[in-house]
Amino acid sequence: MKLILLNKPFNVMCQFSAHPSRETLADYLDIPNIYPAGRLDADSEGLILLTDDGKLQNRISHPDHKQAKTYLVQVEGTPTPAILKKLSEPLDLGDFTTQACIAKHIQMPDWLWDRDPPIRQRANIPTSWLCIILSEGKNRQVRRMTAAVGLPTLRLIRTGIGGFSLESHPLMPGEWQEVEAQK
Known part of the structure; x- marks a missing residue:
């Protein structure tokens, strides 16, 4: 199970498929079968969590879990x-x-x-x-x-x-880090 922290830069689309005029997550990560757990608008910046595990993705992003x-x-x-x-x-x-x-x-x-x-x-x-x-x-x-x-x-x-932050995992825009998923 992979869990990736990415500092999404300003004006980047929170998707892996190509966009006609903007960069996407694919311009920063080349890891197969990972998906964002939640989204940020293109004009927002900061922490995105990505995973290859559907249950973890749901635990991070679903409103019932109140992260x-x-x-x-x-x-x-x-x-x-x-x-x-x-x-x-x-x-x-x-x-x-x-x-x-x-x-x-x-x-x-x-x-x-x-x-x-x-x-x-x-x-x-x-x-x-x-x-x-x-x-x-x-x-x-x-x-x-x-x-x-x-x-x-x-x-x-x-x-x-949740328990992940850019303060404790300092990443500049476009940088990413694989971390241990919290149980």
Whole structure:
């Protein structure tokens, strides 16, 4: 059984099949019969787990197993305690209501890499960093959550899934590492 940690770069499609205009996971990994356990949008970066074991893939990605997913989010604006409270509580996004989560205002971590291309900068509008930890992961959920509270996402990086993190397994974008699967 293989379990691979990959730091997916920005603008890479989370698939192995060819894409007409973007890189895919196949441009970074040449390991037969592995599949991502969960996905990240092309405009999101960070930790992807890949495996060749269907049961492990299900245990990692299925919502019933409630694997914590940690995201670093650079947003436009500055969060207030009221905004952080709103993010942490169930939030109605129209088509669904999020589960309660952890949302904290943080400093940009020292170990974080620069994005290529860099995010847009506006001289008059500050940016801030949040750490959001979810036990669910609906399509574009973090981006929708921050937008709903008036803090549009500029950069989104998943740094942890369950017991695996880019902090304890430092990988630069495009780098991968095989690890022991947790039982």
